[in-house]
Amino acid sequence: MATPTIESPRSGRVSPGYSRTANSRGNFEMIAWLFMRISGAILVVLIFVHLYVNLVAGDGISGIDFGFVAGKWASPIWQIWDLTMLWLAMLHGTNGIRVIINDYAEKNSTRMWLKGVLYTSTVVIVVLGTLVIFTFDPCPVINGVAHVADYCPAP
Amino acid sequence: MEKEPASKVELAPGVGGGGEIPTFDITLKVRRYNPEVSDEAHWDEWQLTMYGTDRVLDALHKVKWEHDGSVSFRRSCAHGVCGSDAMRINGRNRLACKTLLKDLDTSKPILVEPIKGLPVEKDLIVDMEPFFQSYREIMPFLVSKGHEPSKERLQSAEERDRYDDTTKCILCAACTSSCPVFWTDGQYFGPAAIVNAHRFIFDSRDDAGDMRLEILNDKEGVWRCRTTFNCSEACPRGIQVTKAISEVKQAILTRRI
Numbered sequence: 107m108a109t110p111t112i113e114s115p116r117s118g119r120v121s122p123g124y125s126r127t128a129n130s131r132g133n134f135e136m137i138a139w140l141f142m143r144i145s146g147a148i149l150v151v152l153i154f155v156h157l158y159v160n161l162v163a164g165d166g167i168s169g170i171d172f173g174f175v176a177g178k179w180a181s182p183i184w185q186i187w188d189l190t191m192l193w194l195a196m197l198h199g200t201n202g203i204r205v206i207i208n209d210y211a212e213k214n215s216t217r218m219w220l221k222g223v224l225y226t227s228t229v230v231i232v233v234l235g236t237l238v239i240f241t242f243d244p245c246p247v248i249n250g251v252a253h254v255a256d257y258c259p260a261p
Numbered sequence: 262m263e264k265e266p267a268s269k270v271e272l273a274p275g276v277g278g279g280g281e282i283p284t285f286d287i288t289l290k291v292r293r294y295n296p297e298v299s300d301e302a303h304w305d306e307w308q309l310t311m312y313g314t315d316r317v318l319d320a321l322h323k324v325k326w327e328h329d330g331s332v333s334f335r336r337s338c339a340h341g342v343c344g345s346d347a348m349r350i351n352g353r354n355r356l357a358c359k360t361l362l363k364d365l366d367t368s369k370p371i372l373v374e375p376i377k378g379l380p381v382e383k384d385l386i387v388d389m390e391p392f393f394q395s396y397r398e399i400m401p402f403l404v405s406k407g408h409e410p411s412k413e414r415l416q417s418a419e420e421r422d423r424y425d426d427t428t429k430c431i432l433c434a435a436c437t438s439s440c441p442v443f444w445t446d447g448q449y450f451g452p453a454a455i456v457n458a459h460r461f462i463f464d465s466r467d468d469a470g471d472m473r474l475e476i477l478n479d480k481e482g483v484w485r486c487r488t489t490f491n492c493s494e495a496c497p498r499g500i501q502v503t504k505a506i507s508e509v510k511q512a513i514l515t516r517r518i
Contacts, residue, residue, distance in 0.1 A: 121380065124391035124447040126481050135484035136513060209445060209487070 138201055145198045152191045176244030185239055192235045200228045283313045287362060288370040289320050291332060294381050302381070305329070306370060311362050317350055317373065318357040334385035341497060344433030348385050349374040354435040354495035376438035378447065392434045395450045399458040399476055404469035414466045424463040427456045427505050429498040436492035436502050448481045452492035452502045455483055459505040462512060471516065478513045486510070 160174075161167050178184040203224055211217035287309050294302040307324050318339055325332045336346040339358045346357040351365060351372050365371055379387040405414070430453065437443050437451035458477055462470040477483045483506055492502035 119388070119390045120394055121391070124394065126448045126479070130448075130480035131475070131478065132480070133478065133517065135480055135482070136478055136517060139484045139510070140514065209442060212445065 138205075142198060142201060145194045149191070149194050149198060152187065152194070156187070156191060173244075176242070179239065179242050180244065189236065189239050192239070193232060196228055196232050196235075200224060284310055285313070285363075285367055286310050287320065287367050289324065290370045290372050291321075291324070291384070292372075292374040293332070293384055294375075295331075295383055305332075313361075313363050315362050316358055317348075317355070317360045317362060317365075317371065318346060320362060320371070321357060321373070332385075333383045342431060344431035344497075347376055347433040347435040347438070347497070349376055354439040356433060356435070356497045359497055376434060378438045378440070378444045379434070387434075387438075389434060391447060392437055392451065392453065393432075395437075395454040396432065396457060399450070399454050399473055400469060401457045401461065403461065403464070403467055404472075405466060406468040416465055420465040423465070424460050426500055427460040427463075429500050430456050430460070431498060432457075433497060435495040435497055436500075439491040439495035441489060441491065442485050442487060446481070446485070449485045450477065450479070450482055452486075452506060455486075455506050455509055456500060456502055459509050462509065470512075474509070474513050474516055477509060478517075483510050483513065 159178075160170060179188070204221060207217055207220045207224065211220055288306055289309055290304050290306040292302055293305050307328055309320055309323055311320055311323070318336060321332065321334055321336075325334075334346060334348070334357070336358060337343040339346075341356055341359040344356070347354060348357055349355075349372075350357065350360055354376055357373070362371070373385065375381050375385045375387050379389065379391060381387050432453060434453060436456070437453045440449070440452055443449050443451050455477060458473045461467045462473050486503070486506045488503055488507070490503050492506075493500070493504070496502055
């Protein structure tokens with residue numbers, strides 16, 4: 107008489123939704139976690155100085171115009187300041203949204219689509235912003251006509 | 262003649278003895294689920310007269326023993342040590358055997374549900390296997406290198422104190438099933454597994470701390486924690502769960518950088 111095989115009590119009991127995939131190890135989540143803390147601390151300084159210089163110092167809020175921005179970006183310090191702020195804020199925000207998508211999206215396909223939209227918009231904004239900071243010309247020459255403001259050097 | 266012990270003295274009927282226990286009426290609502298009858302869960306409710314010394318578990322016993330024997334729940338020791346009867350009482354994860362009815366709002370129905378995030382098997386009984394699988398993965402046992410000592414493994418009081426808080430865990434799953442991350446992502450190790458890893462990572466006698474940190478440095482490991490403190494609030498043993506998770510995060514960071 108064949109003895110019936112009794113399976114191990116634990117075999118096949120845990121539903122796949124609870125099983126971790128083998129390749130989920132790695133430092134990425136740790137680096138992301140650390141980046142959020144460090145960039146957050148730096149951003150506090152960057153943003154509050156930015157707000158103070160733009161809105162309070164000098165003429166205050168009424169002093170902001172095209173010339174004010176042009177004057178700031180003429181200095182490499184403000185170029186670097188704004189560039190750092192742009193990159194840190196965008197990566198900090200993107201990672202925050204990525205984490206929220208991971209937490210709330212229930213289906214893998216939804217998660218993939220939402221992240222696709224997120225990463226695309228991040229790349230577009232970061233590239234555009236960087237381009238503007240470095241190629242900004244306060245005294246442009248359009249169709250041979252120089253748009254001269256009082257702060258531009260005489261042509 | 263020898264005097265009868267106080268416990269054997271017959272009391273006249275109607276005399277309550279030293280300090281009568283007050284009674285009150287409660288409405289107990291229990292989330293029922295029986296996959297053999299219906300795929301839908303529903304609420305059943307009972308009116309019960311309970312004593313001031315009664316716990317939620319006593320109310321459940323009264324229902325099971327006197328009203329409806331089909332009500333299913335786990336309990337073993339009934340004194341807050343075995344960790345079998347964790348359930349969601351009025352929306353909070355509690356041990357039914359440690360929650361006094363008089364501490365709840367008895368003017369409203371008392372809601373009892375199974376803990377969230379784990380598959381319900383029947384009524385208040387959930388499948389704990391995913392929970393224990395995570396627990397097993399963090400190697401909850403002493404691993405020591407080198408020769409086995411001929412005497413006991415010595416440890417100073419300070420070294421023992423380092424992980425004292427996390428030795429109190431009774432594996433009731435109240436923390437893991439109160440975690441909103443675990444509700445949507447069952448692959449997350451969960452607070453209980455991390456607490457039990459903490460218990461060995463910070464034990465001076467243990468040599469596998471690095472391995473456990475490596476296991477928890479995972480996409481579904483400690484970095485999934487959002488420090489919502491639900492676990493610390495739910496723990497019936499008062500373990501500072503969120504603090505323990507943060508200490509494990511710190512340990513991974515200092516080891517890696």
